[in-house]
Amino acid sequence: MAGLLQRVKSKMAIFAHRKARGMLDGEYGSVFRGRSLDFDDLRAYVPGDEVRDIDWKASARHGSPLIRRYVAVRRQTVLLVTDTGRNMAAEARSGEVKKDIAVLALGVMGYLAHRHGDVVGLVCGDSSGTRSLPAKGGEAHLERLLGHVDSHVRLDGAPSRIQAQLDHVIRNVKGRRLIFVVADELAADPVTAQLLRRLRAQHEVLWLTLRDADLAPAAGPGASNAAEAYSVADDSLLPGPPAMSAAVQAAYAEATAERDADRKAMFRTAGITEGDVAGSDDVITGLFALLERHRRAG
Structure with missing residues (x-):
């Protein structure tokens, strides 16, 4: 079986031709420009x-x-931060498992760091605890980090709580780092907002949100035959479009838009550049846009 990093490289080759890869490299290199020289x-x-x-x-x-x-140029330390709770075993909007999209995104960022001579570490976990793997260089090390994430996400795992991993970084990571967070859709609340502000005060932060599966997609061919969906939180059955009235679907769409707006406002207030992706096909372009927005904001 091909290694996880090899899959990342293959995906980069498929979805980004040589010029686009060079642009992605350039956007990564610009993140620390003027700060690291x-x-x-x-x-x-x-x-x-x-x-x-x-x-x-x-x-x-x-x-x-x-x-x-x-x-x-001084070697930078890039810290990959991600959720390995059971929320990441759920489906994303694309129908893929969120964990697989997260591994790809972390792998692309880690590989960009490797190509620039930077070292990469990992902080991951769930509500039961946080694990930290030290920053090192080399493809073998990056493969171990990706394997660690891949092997620790399970449907029977502990609930997700990315706030615990953020708190770990705030309390234990000294010196300014480039923090790249990949996580489930985050609800805006005062406690999380305070954590984000503290994190941004200490580090350079980029955040990639993995979009939830859409429980009320637009009607179309085959929509009435949608498979039953279950919550990873408690195994409860989630109503699909056939079981929803038009009013319920409209209310669901409105609530989703409001939640998205609140999340984006929370990140904007904290001064953190956030992007989101629906599936693996969006990762390369999503990361490019994220790095470009961060460069322009800086």
Whole structure:
């Protein structure tokens, strides 16, 4: 059986041609630009330079635009943070198991870090506890991290509680890190909002949300034959579209939109760049958009 990292590489090859992969690499590299480099000197601005690299004070004194130059890129530590509770054994909007999408997303980010010479660690867990694997370099290490996530998500596992993993990072991870979180849809509440603000104050944070299965999809061919759905939380039967009246479906859609808006507002207030994906086919483009938005916000 092919290794998890090999599957990640194959997916990257399928969904991102060479130019797109280069753009993805460039967006990853830009996350720490100006934060991770040592200042060297100034030089004259030339067309094509990044405007954000202009030293405006020095330019004002000099009378023409000057660019800051940096040297000695320091190796960064990227910390992958994810939920391995039973919520991740549920179906995503695409019909895939959320765990499989999470492993792909974590693998893509980890592989980008590896290609840039960065080291990668992992924090994962559920409501029963949190596990931490130290940051190291190399593909073999990244394969172990992905395998750890893959093997710890089970339907009979403990409930999900990503807040416990965030609290672990806040209390135990010293020094500024690039934190990449992959998690289930998170409900907005004051306690979680406070955790996110504390996390953002200490670290650079990127967040990818895996979308829940849609219990009330738009009507279409085969909709009436949808399979029965069960909650991973308590095995209760969830009503599908055939059992829902039009009013119930409309109320469900409205509640989903309100929950999404509350979640996005919570991340925006905390200063954290968040994106979401519905399935594995969205991961490459979703990560590119996430990195690009983070760069522009920074």
